[in-house]
Amino acid sequence: MKEEVLFTIDTPYRPALQVRAWRFGDPGQKSLAVMGSLRGNEIQQMYICGQLIQALKAAESSHQLSPECGILVIPCANQFSMNVGRRFWAADNTDINRMFPGYDQGETTQRIAADIFQALQGYTYGVHLTSFYLPGDHLPHVRMMDTGYQHIEEAAAFGLPYIVLRTPRAYDTTTLNYNWQIWNTQAFSLYSTSTDCIDEDAARLAVGSILRFLAVKGLLHRQYFPAAGEPRILRESTLHNILSHAGGLMLCRRHPGDAVEKEELLGEILNPCTGQVLESLRSDCRGRVFFCRRSQLVNGHEVAFRILPASDFQ
CATH class of the missing domain: 3.40.630.10 (Zn peptidases)
Incomplete structure (x- = not known):
């Protein structure tokens, strides 16, 4: 060395x-x-x-x-x-x-x-x-x-x-x-x-x-x-991006590696002041969580999760 x-x-x-x-x-x-x-x-x-x-x-x-x-x-x-x-x-x-x-x-x-x-x-x-x-x-x-x-x-x-x-x-x-x-x-x-x-x-x-x-x-x-x-x-383009539409505090309910079904809850965005749920983030397909945003402050229209569709890992 x-x-x-x-x-x-x-x-x-x-x-x-x-x-x-x-x-x-x-x-x-x-x-x-x-x-x-x-x-x-x-x-x-x-x-x-x-x-x-x-x-x-x-x-x-x-x-x-x-x-x-x-x-x-x-x-x-x-x-x-x-x-x-x-x-x-x-x-x-x-x-x-x-x-x-x-x-x-x-x-x-x-x-x-x-x-x-x-x-x-x-x-x-x-x-x-x-x-x-x-x-x-x-x-x-x-x-x-x-x-x-x-x-x-x-x-x-x-x-x-x-x-x-x-x-x-x-x-x-x-x-x-x-x-x-x-x-x-x-x-x-x-x-x-x-x-x-x-x-x-x-x-x-x-x-x-x-x-x-x-x-x-x-x-x-x-x-x-x-x-x-x-x-x-x-190909990276096959990953499904799950976007936020509301800004606020994001709580992740699923993490990389987790298998998910279509419409399964991935995370929630809360009003920072009141704790009210502003948006529920759900998977748009059956697959596996490939990426999860870890910053707990999120803006609107940002990538919160990326899902690998089931057809690409089975």
Whole structure:
């Protein structure tokens, strides 16, 4: 294991930002790169990287890494926002994961993205531990961009039950996942259940899935358990969005993984002052809860739940 400072960025009113990385295996090989937190509230993603570093350290010391294996792990590239409790870059509220491939003469977040992307280029596989644009919890899954360069069958090596294929929109073209694909890295976005709080069980699942991927690809000499079944491949567009129509306090009655029937109660929106039920949120189909919004203050016309229809998981 080797720890290094990838680059340093000056920040206003605070010490310079040092982005650190940990390398394992042959430094001349570029097998797998793992990117953790790019946003200031991605605590779970940073924690997963820390646990992965410990697991890889143990594997390297016991000579389980293949001689052809070279791994790079970057746990966090946005300590500045994390320290002040902001999701995006605290100085101008920009999102680093909307700045790739970056511009080394641009604004701060553009320069951070450029330095990160330079460090991550050339790897055969890339895993981004990322978060959804809405605050909430997911079923664990692997997501890939449908760029035309992806090999979706590669994602089965993680052993997770769901593989989600996303058709990129214009704003997706500046994400790490998209640009990795365009620059010939097989990129996967790995979604854990939570974002701004630590879920140890979900973290163990995420670390185990990455180690399983390495083992399947012959980069880690370790036996792995066969997957419980074939992963279910689905397009993100097949998920049913359940929108709020009233604003207020939201109480969830169902959670990710729960099977639901059509018209079953998913949650309620209450008047913040009187406690009166303003809206009952119900499933529009038989299926399984894939995403649940966790912020208990919700506005009108926001995604509160996402349902995976029964036809897509049976």
